[in-house]
Amino acid sequence: MANEPTGWAWFCAQSSRDVRIAAHRAGVVAQVRALELIGMTRSAAVVTVAADRKIGIATIWGWLRLVNGVGPDLRAQLVELCPRPRRRCADKKITGGADSRFRFKPSAE
Helix, strand or coil, X not given: CCCCCCHHHHHHCCCHHHHHHHHHHHHHHHHHHHHHHCCCCHHHHHHHHHHXXXXXXHXXXXXXXXXXXXXXXXXXXXXXXXXXXXXXXXXXXXXXXXXXXXXXXECCC
């Protein structure tokens, strides 16, 4: 793990799909900040952008939390807004049945 690229080097190694997603998220964050600059409260700006872009309010708040404290550097914001790979639980499998929806059992594989 010590040899894994971080920051901008990590971002540049991501798929074009993930880079596009990060750019879209950065655009939403920039739109919220632009509305704040013209006098809107952050809450009102988030609601306005959510309605305009048809995105969940909580989703936008989550993106704002990701870039909180990052500063105005777009590259740093893109790194933070880029989707992260999900960890997979290869050694666990969900068992069937309505009552056991959330019970896990080790796989025999």
